Amino acid sequence: MTYLIPKKQDMWFLPLGGSGEIGMNLNLYGHDGKWLMVDMGINFNDKHGIDVITPDPSFIEDHKEDLVGLVVTHAHEDHIGAIPHLWPYLECPIYATPFTAEIIKRKLAEKPWGKDVPIHIIQLNTKFSLSPFDLEFIHLTHSTLEPNALAITTPLGTVLHSGDWKIDPSPMLGQSTCEKRLKQLGDGEIMALVCDSTNAFNEGSSGSEEDVYNNLLKVVESESQNRVVIGCFASNVARIYTACKIAEKVGRRVCLVGRSMLNMVSAAKETGYLKDLPNTIDERTAMDLPRDKVMFILTGSQGEDRAALSRISNKRHPGVQLDAHDLIIFSSRVIPGNEKSIGALHNRLLKMGCRLVVASNDDIHVSGHPAKQELKQMYEWIRPLALIPTHGEYRHMKEQADWAKKCGIKKTYIPENGLVVNLTPGNVGLVDQVEVGRLGVDGNGLIAMDSNVVRDRERLGTNGSVFATVFYNKNGELTRPPIINIMGIIDDKDEHAEIISELEPIIRSQVRSSYSSKSDCHKTVESALRQYMRRTFEKRPLTCIHLVKES
Numbered sequence: 001m002t003y004l005i006p007k008k009q010d011m012w013f014l015p016l017g018g019s020g021e022i023g024m025n026l027n028l029y030g031h032d033g034k035w036l037m038v039d040m041g042i043n044f045n046d047k048h049g050i051d052v053i054t055p056d057p058s059f060i061e062d063h064k065e066d067l068v069g070l071v072v073t074h075a076h077e078d079h080i081g082a083i084p085h086l087w088p089y090l091e092c093p094i095y096a097t098p099f100t101a102e103i104i105k106r107k108l109a110e111k112p113w114g115k116d117v118p119i120h121i122i123q124l125n126t127k128f129s130l131s132p133f134d135l136e137f138i139h140l141t142h143s144t145l146e147p148n149a150l151a152i153t154t155p156l157g158t159v160l161h162s163g164d165w166k167i168d169p170s171p172m173l174g175q176s177t178c179e180k181r182l183k184q185l186g187d188g189e190i191m192a193l194v195c196d197s198t199n200a201f202n203e204g205s206s207g208s209e210e211d212v213y214n215n216l217l218k219v220v221e222s223e224s225q226n227r228v229v230i231g232c233f234a235s236n237v238a239r240i241y242t243a244c245k246i247a248e249k250v251g252r253r254v255c256l257v258g259r260s261m262l263n264m265v266s267a268a269k270e271t272g273y274l275k276d277l278p279n280t281i282d283e284r285t286a287m288d289l290p291r292d293k294v295m296f297i298l299t300g301s302q303g304e305d306r307a308a309l310s311r312i313s314n315k316r317h318p319g320v321q322l323d324a325h326d327l328i329i330f331s332s333r334v335i336p337g338n339e340k341s342i343g344a345l346h347n348r349l350l351k352m353g354c355r356l357v358v359a360s361n362d363d364i365h366v367s368g369h370p371a372k373q374e375l376k377q378m379y380e381w382i383r384p385l386a387l388i389p390t391h392g393e394y395r396h397m398k399e400q401a402d403w404a405k406k407c408g409i410k411k412t413y414i415p416e417n418g419l420v421v422n423l424t425p426g427n428v429g430l431v432d433q434v435e436v437g438r439l440g441v442d443g444n445g446l447i448a449m450d451s452n453v454v455r456d457r458e459r460l461g462t463n464g465s466v467f468a469t470v471f472y473n474k475n476g477e478l479t480r481p482p483i484i485n486i487m488g489i490i491d492d493k494d495e496h497a498e499i500i501s502e503l504e505p506i507i508r509s510q511v512r513s514s515y516s517s518k519s520d521c522h523k524t525v526e527s528a529l530r531q532y533m534r535r536t537f538e539k540r541p542l543t544c545i546h547l548v549k550e551s
Contacts, residue, residue: 006030017055042081054082056437073163140165143368170210186382193384197392198369200400207366231301234260255286258299283319303341313348324353464488476515
């Protein structure tokens with residue numbers, strides 16, 4: 001892979017993941033021979049036995065001595081989830097604010113090498129240096145604790161990497177957006193704003209968590225006889241806090257369900273948050289309480305098979321069971337791609353007799369990403385010379401680029417994963433391109449998503465397989481009937497036997513014509529089997545031939 005070395009006169013932006021897609025954020029900034037990494041995230045997958053996908057860091061892995069460190073903007077999986085999988089290949093120090101650092105430590109504790117990772121805790125709104133980069137965390141608001149923009153300064157000027165953000169004037173938990181510092185940066189010169197594009201199509205503003213509190217309170221107050229269940233993202237600690245305060249107000253005890261949710265709440269408490277969180281109860285105590293005196297807050301709002309709400313809906317949860325008329329509130333958005341699993345979850349819950357309230361019908365969820373009015377406000381605060389949209393599909397990034405131009409930003413550039421973008425004033429644009437890829441977390445290892453392993457699994461899943469062991473002698477004669485296994489194509493045993501009887505003379509003929517060369521014999525038998533399966537079943541199965549020459 002071609003390696004590029006930024007010079008003193010260069011300030012480069014190179015996304016290896018997260019541009020042209022939502023998720024898998026992994027960004028590099030290059031200057032004066034060094035690279036700075038910002039975030040290391042994952043995306044989720046439901047094919048070929050691979051649940052998690054990460055960006056491929058090969059570009060920087062081979063030159064990790066030039067990587068000054070990994071700076072993490074916040075604790076969402078699409079920004080930190082790849083650290084347990086990719087860190088051993090990079091072995092760089094990690095820098096994060098207290099809550100994010102605590103979440104990373106907990107993730108790494110599951111690895112035998114986890115304690116070897118140098119994690120440096122940076123306080124909120126603090127400056128620090130990783131030469132040749134001078135850095136500063138600037139607190140914003142989002143749907144988890146301690147979301148940060150990162151100001152990256154070199155002798156060439158300052159770039160602001162927004163991370164995920166919104167403008168929430170009334171956050172229920174944590175600090176509000178550091179408007180004063182953003183304006184101060186704007187009074188200087190911001191070369192470029194590299195900015196979240198997720199909600200670029202949305203007019204107006206994203207809304208406040210305070211609004212969620214008021215609307216969610218009305219829904220909960222309307223239920224006076226049955227259990228209330230709130231499904232939300234485990235990482236949305238503010239939403240968990242909101243729900244707990246509502247439960248306290250209406251006289252319900254709270255039971256938190258789901259390992260990831262309990263872990264997030266524990267990490268928040270460990271780092272000084274949730275000091276006034278009402279005491280929660282365990283599942284057994286909650287199930288013993290009158291139905292109108294309990295609220296469950298749990299994971300699984302996206303229909304994830306192993307999460308609490310799905311297990312409850314399948315009656316596989318060991319501690320929580322729901323009854324007819326219990327009220328289930330989905331206080332989260334539908335992540336694109338999850339529509340089918342969420343629909344199936346809703347169907348199962350409705351069949352149980354539960355009643356559902358979803359965020360699309362009631363104002364019980366607000367996004368953690370900026371709508372157009374918030375983007376405009378950020379542009380006005382920092383007045384960047386250029387806008388580089390990221391964190392979105394191409395359509396989202398194009399929409400933000402167009403909006404930025406309408407708001408008076410003259411220069412925009414839409415990046416793609418693997419494109420090296422120059423950010424210096426007057427020269428914003430493409431420098432070069434590097435190879436990028438995707439890695440799948442497969443068991444305890446990583447495999448390339450374009451590898452033969454994945455292709456074979458796809459082929460097995462869609463076309464089935466044929467395995468044949470052929471026994472022959474030095475004269476090219478079969479010494480015994482071939483052993484043929486056909487999988488994923490036919491189910492009837494009689495038909496299976498009939499197919500094998502038809503294949504045996506075909507195999508005999510092919511062996512007789514090519515037995516003098518084992519490789520030729522292998523090819524002809526394999527080709528004949530493939531032709532037969534294609535002609536008979538219109539399938540292209542994975543075909544494996546094992547030749548055994550007997551004396």
